Structure formats: structure tokens, C-alpha cells
Amino acid sequence: MKQNYIITELNGNRWLSIPILDKIDFIRHSFIIKQKNSAVEANGALKETAARILNLEKWQVETINQTHSDAVFVHNEECRASESDEGFDAHITNNSGIAIGVVTADCVPVLLIDRKKRIVAAVHSGWRGTAKRILQKTVKKMSDSFGSKPEDMIAGIGPSIGQCCYEVDEKVIEPMKREFDYLNRFSIQKKENKWHIDLQMINREQLIETGLKPTNINIVSLCTFCYPDLFYSYRRDGAGTGRMMAVVMIK
Numbered sequence: 001m002k003q004n005y006i007i008t009e010l011n012g013n014r015w016l017s018i019p020i021l022d023k024i025d026f027i028r029h030s031f032i033i034k035q036k037n038s039a040v041e042a043n044g045a046l047k048e049t050a051a052r053i054l055n056l057e058k059w060q061v062e063t064i065n066q067t068h069s070d071a072v073f074v075h076n077e078e079c080r081a082s083e084s085d086e087g088f089d090a091h092i093t094n095n096s097g098i099a100i101g102v103v104t105a106d107c108v109p110v111l112l113i114d115r116k117k118r119i120v121a122a123v124h125s126g127w128r129g130t131a132k133r134i135l136q137k138t139v140k141k142m143s144d145s146f147g148s149k150p151e152d153m154i155a156g157i158g159p160s161i162g163q164c165c166y167e168v169d170e171k172v173i174e175p176m177k178r179e180f181d182y183l184n185r186f187s188i189q190k191k192e193n194k195w196h197i198d199l200q201m202i203n204r205e206q207l208i209e210t211g212l213k214p215t216n217i218n219i220v221s222l223c224t225f226c227y228p229d230l231f232y233s234y235r236r237d238g239a240g241t242g243r244m245m246a247v248v249m250i251k
């Protein structure tokens, strides 16, 4: 398969991008990965890195208080998600000049772009968010709030822990099984009470169910656990690991 991503290193910053998304002329996007010479990235430092890469001021980069929920925040002129104490795991905007980001270290980051209505969204989908269908809820919110149609949307699914390394037990597999009748296509039982699941593909399936065209869904099939030089991984490095940020903006 042809490689569908590029990694850029410039002025000490390093990020991954999807060329198909770069062709959409009214947006900019970036999956900020592990920086070469830096210690662990915290949220504030990541915002600075995002601002440098996108040539913005730090205040123009918006994050959300992520809690593995299925809550979706819609930005408008007065309201900033970062000023809210509530938990959200996806946000949507039609404002230009504000970059919206989600922070991950193994969980699945997803960027959505409605090419017709010019709306963008950033989604954090770990196993809990996946089981709660946060991605589908974000697509629905884009439709309800802005009249977006799934067939006009392009998705970029960023690096996350791969099926190779994402071993889960009953606690994860049972709610997933109940939710997705296609789960067996994306899970392999390795031993008693141990399964390996493919979170990226389950999220892809959710997008297809919602009406996105499969050809408009771009998955970067890199496992965060397998490439310690490129990515942080919660599973590999523990709770103290750094974070990465998937970010999208309307120019």
C-alpha cells in the first residue's frame, strides 16, 4: 500500500501529516508527534509546539478537558472549550483562525473536515470513547449544528496503539461486543481472557455506518507502541509519558 502520510522536521519541530488533507485548501492540520530533543510534552508545551507549527499565537490553539466521555463541544464566537470545567472529547468549529486539538498517547485521534460547509472537528477516541460511539456523535453534531452531510466529509485517523500491541481483557471486550455486532472482524483472541482489538478499524467502521465514503477515510496505520522514537505510548511508558496532539484549523 502506498504510504499515506509524511513526517516533516523543520526548525526543531516534528509532525506527521496526511497529504490528502493538505490538498483541502481552506484548512491546515497536523499530528504533532514526539519531538526530537524534548522531554515529556505536557499540554501547555504541546500548545506552544502546535502554535509554532501552524504559525499561530498560543491562545489560538484550543484544547478540551478530555475525560473519555462522549460529549462534543461546539465552538461559537463567545464560547471557548478550554474555559469550561466540563469534560469533552470532541470539538467542532466553523471559526477561522482557531486551531482545535485533541491530545493522545495510544488513543485514536480523528480529524473530520466537511469540505462543502467548511466545518472541522477533532475527536479523541480511546476504547471508552469508541464504545460510546463518540465519532458518530461528532458527525451527528456537525449535521445538527451546521447542516453537514457525511458524504461531504473527509476523515484523518492518526497513529494510535495498533492491534499488534493493544491487548485487552473482558472489561473492554464485553462492552465492545455488546455495542458492535462486527467486533469479531476487528478482534483476535490470543489466549484466555485476552484479545487484541483494532481501535482504528472500529472507528473507521463507525464512520462508514454514519455515511462517510470509505475512500474519504484515511488511516495512518502506525502503532504508537511499536515506534518509540516517533510516538509516546501510555501502554509502553506508563502514566508519566508525554502526549501528542492532533490539530486542525480553518485558515
Ligand SMILES: [Zn+2]
Pocket (backbone or CB within 6 Å): 161, 162, 163, 164, 165, 166, 223, 224, 225, 226
Ligand atoms: Zn504495535
